[in-house]
Every structure is written in structure tokens, then in C-alpha cells.
Amino acid sequence: MKKFKVVFQPEGKKVSALPGITIAALAAENGVRLEVPCGAVGKCGKCRVEVSKGEGVVPPDAEETALLSKEELAKGIRLACRTKISGDAVISIPRTSRLQTQKILDIGIQTEVKLAPAVKKIFFKELPKGSSNELLNNTGVYSTVDNELLTVEKGDTTSILYGMAFDVGTTTVVGTLVDLKTGIVAATAADMNPQVVYGDDVISRLNFCIENKNGLAELNKKVVDVINKLIREACEEAGIMPESIYDIILCGNTTMEHLLLKADPKPLATYPFVSMLNQSMNKKRVPEAGININQKSYVRVFPVIGGWVGGDTLGVILATNLYKTAHMKLAIDIGTNGEVVLGNKDRLVAASCAAGPAFEGAHIRSGMRASKGAIEKIDLIDDKIICQTIENASPVGFCGSGLIDAMALLVENGIVEDTGRIKDKSELPANLPAEIKEKLIEHENG
């Protein structure tokens, strides 16, 4: 079949394209990373690219004409996920449409916990009664959770015992390497969840699994690959071998845990949103899970609480000691999938909702993820608006923390009411700082 020549600008990357492939798919195939927040279904309008002279592509479809203005279309601006290649083309990808590396929070407040690792080692100078001979002068590695001898190692290896905990988020993955003898954190590693190329939110990922025969396997491979990469990085930083890790525990929202354990996530997509994970599926042998640590170990995930309230919420409850408190408290986990837990030592109730796409700008014209150039902080100092951007780069859009700051500023200055209602111009306070006043725009709808 005839192939066309396509050049991605500004890097000048030349690739060949089959007729009918979308620009987004062609870019992904060739390692050109594009933002596809809605999962490439033509709903968010965030994958704008510029097709030189509008040549080499099919005419815009209904989704494109709905999301792009006439002026944009006249300039050759198109949606990469909708536009199909029909000839040789030169395509420029603006910075706003490129998938940027996100700023990841990988530190937190540590609560004191009693050290009780799920794995222990015992060196046998003498054989306990009834034990097998192979243990003599060797080290037995035991799972304290399953009361099981995992393996026997030659000689005394009791000085080497590490575990790793992962927070597998929809957008980011963070791993913490812990010395299980001391409880000391030996290293931390973080990266973006590479599944973002299939869409920013869990619904896009579920849809990908439903619509593609190998969707689950593909998404599972992506997350397993990044976990293995982070294991390597953490081990390098700590100066240990991945085989020295004998325990790995992961938590994520319900969808992430399904994708991680290759459990069918389809029932999650429809009412009554049932999780396929149960007690027996919450752990896997390491080789079966494809994780590169000591191959005699188990991979375990935090149990899903119910429906869309996943194991990560259990992590929140444990980390905040919410289950011990006498007073009524509320914990809010604002991730791409958001959860709230309310309660005390007597009772806890939880709920979840899709929060992240809003904070990552999927449906906000100037919204973006927390990457270079995102406004992450806004202050009003001496009546002057001060914006801080990630890496001090020139501003490109607002990330979640910037949006929250912007909203706080609007509420504090009486432009937006506590209810979220935006006031009319006639209702605005008379003492509004001039710098804010001149930035207010009135549209035909107010």
C-alpha cells in the first residue's frame, strides 16, 4: 500500500504514514508524544496541531468543526485525534499539545508505624526440630502474612531485606524503597503513568480496554514497565540489586489496580460498577505479575473498598490514622480520581468521583497538567497579581494548584461567590484592585 511522507515540526522528524491513520496515532507510533486528555475521542479539543497549508489530510469532521473556530480551521489548525492522513503533510505540534513531563509530588508526611514487615529472614546456625536440612547454615525467607517459606538462600543473607511500596495513580506513579530491617526509606522514584497516552482519566482507559481486544494487555504492560523502571532507579540510588527486594505492595484506584493485576475492568464501566478484585486476587507471584524484584516474592495490592473506591483510599485511611480518631474527620484525596472519606474510629464512609481531568485542564480552555510553563501559584501582593510557573518558564496555562489559587483569589476579592456564582459587573466590589479589574472580561452571557 502506498505510504505518505509526513514531517513533524519543529523537530523535523520524518515518518511514513499509511493513508487513513490519524495524526495522533501516527505521532504515538513514532514516539512524538501528544496530549490526548479525552482518550482521542474528539471531545476535549486539546490535541490541536497545525497542518501546513491544510494539505495531506482529510477535511474536518463534525467533532472538529464543533471544537475549532472557522479562523483556526482556515489557519490549518486541526485536532490530531480526528484528522486522518490522505497525502504528504507537514504537521507542527505546538508546546501546548505536547505531552510534558509532569511535576510529581514524591514526598509526604510520614507517620510513625510499628515495623512489622510482611517478609522476614532467619539464619539457621542450628536446625529447629522438624526442619529440612537445607536450612542449616542458610537463610530462610518467610512471608509473615502467609506463613510460608518463600525461599532458602545460601549462607547468612539477613542483612539484605528491602521492600517497595507504590502509589499507582492515573497520572503519576511513585515508588518508595524501604529497608525492612530499619524502616528507613532508602530511595524514592517517580514518573508519569505511561497510560496517559490512552487518555487522562480512568473512563478513557476503561473504554480503551472495552474497544480493543488487546487493550487490557497493552495498558497492563505500560504500567508494569514503568514500575520496573522505577524499581531500577530506586535500586541504583540505594546501591542495591532488585533481587534484594522481597516484598512489593501497590495501591491505586480501582481501575489502576485492575489494570495492574490484569483483571477484567469492564464491569467497572457499567452499573453497579463491580470490582473484579477479591481477596484471592489481591496478590500474585512476582514472575506472574512481570515485576523485576526477587522472583520468589509476592506482589500485593491494597484491597478495593468497593466499586470506585479503591485501595488507595485505604492507604489514605491508614496514613492519616482516620480509623483511630475519636472525632469526626474528613480526608480528601484529590487525584485524577478523587475520593473523600468521612468518619472516626467507629465508622468510616467513602465516596469517589472523577476530579483530575478538571485539575489537569481537560475541560478548561487554558488548563494543563503540572508541567513546564504551568501557572502553579498565584498571589495578590500589594494589589499586583504574581504568578509562579513551573520551572519559571513563560506561562502556557494553569495546572490544578494554579486553578485553585485563581479561584481562591476570585472568591477572596468578591468576584465569585462562595456558591461558585460569578457576579455581574454591577455587583463587583468598588475597591477591587485595578490590576484585577482590568483583567475581567465580559462576554455576551455575562
Ligand code: FES
Ligand atoms: S479532542 Fe483530541 S484528544 Fe481530545
